[in-house]
Amino acid sequence: MLVVAALGGNALLQRGEPQTAQVQRDNVKVAARALADIVKAGHQLVITHGNGPQVGQLALQCAAFSPNDHHPMDVLGSQTAGMIGYLVEQELGNVLKNELPIATLLTQVVVDKEDTAFQNPTKFIGPVYSKEEAHEKAEKAGWQIAQDGDKWRRVVASPKPTEIPDLQVIKSLVEQNVVVICNGGGGIPVVRDGDNNLQGIEAVIDKDLSTAFLAKQLGADAMVLLTDVEAVYHGFGTPEAKPLHTLTVAESHAMNLPAGSMGPKINAACNFAESGGFSAIGRLSDALALLAGTAGTHIVKEHA
Numbered sequence: 001m002l003v004v005a006a007l008g009g010n011a012l013l014q015r016g017e018p019q020t021a022q023v024q025r026d027n028v029k030v031a032a033r034a035l036a037d038i039v040k041a042g043h044q045l046v047i048t049h050g051n052g053p054q055v056g057q058l059a060l061q062c063a064a065f066s067p068n069d070h071h072p073m074d075v076l077g078s079q080t081a082g083m084i085g086y087l088v089e090q091e092l093g094n095v096l097k098n099e100l101p102i103a104t105l106l107t108q109v110v111v112d113k114e115d116t117a118f119q120n121p122t123k124f125i126g127p128v129y130s131k132e133e134a135h136e137k138a139e140k141a142g143w144q145i146a147q148d149g150d151k152w153r154r155v156v157a158s159p160k161p162t163e164i165p166d167l168q169v170i171k172s173l174v175e176q177n178v179v180v181i182c183n184g185g186g187g188i189p190v191v192r193d194g195d196n197n198l199q200g201i202e203a204v205i206d207k208d209l210s211t212a213f214l215a216k217q218l219g220a221d222a223m224v225l226l227t228d229v230e231a232v233y234h235g236f237g238t239p240e241a242k243p244l245h246t247l248t249v250a251e252s253h254a255m256n257l258p259a260g261s262m263g264p265k266i267n268a269a270c271n272f273a274e275s276g277g278f279s280a281i282g283r284l285s286d287a288l289a290l291l292a293g294t295a296g297t298h299i300v301k302e303h304a
Contacts, residue, residue: 074200081184109187
């Protein structure tokens, strides 16, 4: 079956790790082994990934080099998607002994410039800071910031995807049994102008929501959202926390999870499940078990 797998930020950088190229490569090697299991089981695979830490780091580097030259988010997104795609493509190819073709595609994703998300930024990017440091940086750079756990981070607008102009290219590659790495960071955010031309816009599209949108457009059989926790939890972070094996769309929406953590994953999983696809959330190392229904949380339209 055709599987669309989304790698969370933990695939490259875990919280607190130094943002070095070697650390990211070491983490990608782990991700590549899990993804290879899906391919070895006989499934076709399309891979998407996040880029929050990387795009934030690159923005800081650009600002340090040229403080008066603002690098827009679409450009930063394309640069990080290329870098991450390169690492995933190479390491996955090594695990699979280069027996299958693998291709990374920089993917433009159209959003509506009137999307209300532009008035309410929620997407975390970049490193974490103390409250005092975050406010100081926000004042200097004109950022918007929000609390992320016990730390603070920069937030940007996260509009919904409405179109993937490169969809036919992705479909053609899948038809040729190519493992495709695309929609990096949720896709490069673009809008159409009055002449129907594409142009970049300052935003970061949620990777999970964009993955669900892509999976539906491709007619995928399954979508797995791979993260660093084994499942969706009831009462996460409390002594009464327990993993949930199955959730209906209605039950998922009723949980009212935070927008900056598991909330987008639940919304994306519900979105795909409502279309009739198999949808699961779980730990990266359990990728194949998620497809088998023996690990993680499975989002279903309704209980059987």
